[in-house]
Each structure stands twice: as C-alpha cells, then as structure tokens.
Amino acid sequence: MENWKAYGSVLVVASCLAAAAVTSTASAEYPEKPVEIIVPFGAGDALDSTARVIAERLKEQLGVPFIVKNIPGAGGGKGTAEANKAKRDGYTLLMGSTGALTARPLIKDPGYKTSDFVPIAQLVEVPIGLAVADKSPLNSVKDIVEAAKNAPGKVTYATPGPGATQHINMEIFAKDQGLQMTHIGGRGGKGAVTKALSGEVDFVFVGASNYTALAKAGKLRVLAVAADQRVPYLPDVPTFKEQGYDFNVAVWFGLLTHNGAPEPVVEKLRDVVSKVANTQETRDLYKKFNLNEAFLDGAAFQKRIDANVDKHSVVLKDIGLMQ
Numbered sequence: 393m394e395n396w397k398a399y400g401s402v403l404v405v406a407s408c409l410a411a412a413a414v415t416s417t418a419s420a421e422y423p424e425k426p427v428e429i430i431v432p433f434g435a436g437d438a439l440d441s442t443a444r445v446i447a448e449r450l451k452e453q454l455g456v457p458f459i460v461k462n463i464p465g466a467g468g469g470k471g472t473a474e475a476n477k478a479k480r481d482g483y484t485l486l487m488g489s490t491g492a493l494t495a496r497p498l499i500k501d502p503g504y505k506t507s508d509f510v511p512i513a514q515l516v517e518v519p520i521g522l523a524v525a526d527k528s529p530l531n532s533v534k535d536i537v538e539a540a541k542n543a544p545g546k547v548t549y550a551t552p553g554p555g556a557t558q559h560i561n562m563e564i565f566a567k568d569q570g571l572q573m574t575h576i577g578g579r580g581g582k583g584a585v586t587k588a589l590s591g592e593v594d595f596v597f598v599g600a601s602n603y604t605a606l607a608k609a610g611k612l613r614v615l616a617v618a619a620d621q622r623v624p625y626l627p628d629v630p631t632f633k634e635q636g637y638d639f640n641v642a643v644w645f646g647l648l649t650h651n652g653a654p655e656p657v658v659e660k661l662r663d664v665v666s667k668v669a670n671t672q673e674t675r676d677l678y679k680k681f682n683l684n685e686a687f688l689d690g691a692a693f694q695k696r697i698d699a700n701v702d703k704h705s706v707v708l709k710d711i712g713l714m715q
Contacts, residue, residue: 422482422657426457429485429647430478432471432492433552433580434464438518438599441681442645443487446515449668449677458485464580466502467553468492473503480652482661485512490643491556494700498708499555506701507651510658513665514646514688514696516678519619520558521600521629523612525589533616533635536595537569544572548593550584553577555713558584558597560704561618561641563711569637588612599643600626601682618642625682644686646693662690 427450431443440462447458463471472492478484486509493509496502524530530539540547551558554577566573578584581598588596589611604625606612614629618641622631632639647665649658668674669687678685688696708714 422660423454423456425483426459427483427485428478429458429460429487430471430475431460431462431487432464432468432475432489433462434582435462437552437581438516438601438681438683439487439489439581439645441601442516442678442683445674445677445681445683446487446647446665446669449671449674450664453664453668460487464583465553467496467551467555467559467577469496469502469504469553469555472496476504476508476650478650480650482649482653482657484650485661486648488646488648489557490700491552491558491560493648494697495557495560495704495708496555498701498704499713506697509648510651510653511690511693511697512647512649512658512661513669513690514644514686514693515665515669516683517642517644517686518599518601518683519617519623520561520597520641520643521603521614521617521623521626522595522597522632523585523588523603523607523614524595525591526611526613528594528613530594531613531615533632533637536615537571539594540566540569540571540573545574547571547595548574548576550576550578550587550593550596550598552581552584552598553579557641557643558599560707560711560713561639562597563713564707565637565639567711585612600629604682623682642684644696646688658690 429443429447431440433439443460447460450458463474475486494506497505530536576593578587581602584596584598587593600617603614607614614626616632617623617629618632618639675685
C-alpha cells in the first residue's frame, strides 16, 4: 500500500512539473498567430486610434499581426461582450474605455462584468469637449444652461452611448445646474459628432480630439473643454472653468484580456506593452492623434478600474441609472 501511495505522489509531482513546463513553453512561444484587439466603438474614434497605435508597435515587437476589430454598439457594451466570449488564451485583447468597462455593467447586464477582464496597461487619457454645429445659435456653456432651463427636456445632446463616461458626467453636470436634458447615444464618438453636425442634437460631448479636423474646416465649433487647462490642439477653446463652471472630465483607454488567460501570457503582454508604450516613438504617434499619454502598469490600472467602479456605483444610483 505504501508503495502505491509513493507511486501516486510521484505521479502528482510529475503532473505538476509537466503542467508548469507546458505553461512556460506557452509563454515563451506566445504569440504564435495573429492577435485580435477588439475596439468596442467605431473606426476613427480616439479609442480606435489608440488601438491602432499600440497594435502597430506590438506587431513590430512580437512579429505577428495585431488586428484591430471594431464592434460598435450599446455604448461600448456590444464589443466588450464579444471580447468576453473569446477563448481565455490571450489571443483576444480588449481596448477598454472607462464607461463601457466600469459603468455599463452597473446599469444593466451587458453580457460581461468588469471582473471578467484582467488589465494589461492603461495607455492614454483624453479630455472631453463640448461642441455644436457651425450654424448653431449656441455660443457658450452658459447659452446651453439657459436654453435647458427655459425648456426642460428639450435640449438634446449626444455621447458615444448610454453609460459612457461622457453620458454619466454630463448627467452630473445637468443635475448640478438643475437642468433636464435629453441624451441620445451615438454608437461611438464619431457617430455622436455626426448627430450634432446633422442637427439631430443640440450639442455633442465626446473626446476633444475628435473635433480638430471638423473645427479647422469650419463645420463645427468647440465651445468648451472639461480640463484644468486648454488643450494644445484646440488652443482657442476655453475650459468650462474659464466660463464659470468647475467641471473636469477625461476618459482613459487601456488594454485588457480575458480573466483566465494564462498568467505567463498576461505577464508577457504587460512586459512588452510597458516596453513599447514608454518610448518616444509611441509618444509621438499618440500626439499625432491628439492623445495624452497616461501609462499605468497592470496593478495601477486595476486600482483605477476599481476606483471607477466605486465612483460610478454612487453616481449612477444618484442619477437614477443604476440597475
């Protein structure tokens, strides 16, 4: 009997060593095929630009294509849910954004939980701006506030979608000012801008970097940025604070994968992303798309995600959006 026990112990140890060897080999060989990065908003958005910058840098570093796949809809919920259905092997990554990852699961069941994903790194932040079509009669934040006070519920605005950071924070702004406004989702930042240009909504509230070309072309006027100071790519646009409103909002974008992916693969991704993100070449590419570098490693990114979930739990309940 003791011989059988000893034999069993040997088998257990051997199995553990074999598993460790397989895991180590998987990490060393990863990636052996193209890796997909799901972007839960449309092409041309700031989130999409971030994904394409990091995809190109990872391809250069790891020697396989990192393919960006846009799946817009439901304020980022549709694409994030698709990422949650993927195999837990590290070959499907998610370019996550604040609202889709940390707010939408609190509003309703979108097919995923925040905890379904493990962070690789936060990459950039983008301050939010408020803009109107060129022919709009609105010329300042004060004009919007007064219009909303004079006609409760009649002033309309677009953001990337329900539960997006932009949506939540504009609702906070409206509540602080005693306003009632009507929100319309844009299926991404680009779609939200289109709704303002077409006159479907009175104003749009998305990442300020989405506005530069249209503002330069005279098709759109940016009335304010929700930042501590003016942004370099829109130097003539005043902040909310300059107009008498203490209101700052930025969204973060970061890379994640499915919780349950092999730990050595996750660590390899973290190491490589850290290496390529913290280079002047990557910073220059971010600047090309008017993105603000805001790198956080996996552990620090997780803390920020947890803090956002806690904050959104309070805010969404307060404004009546909590499920």
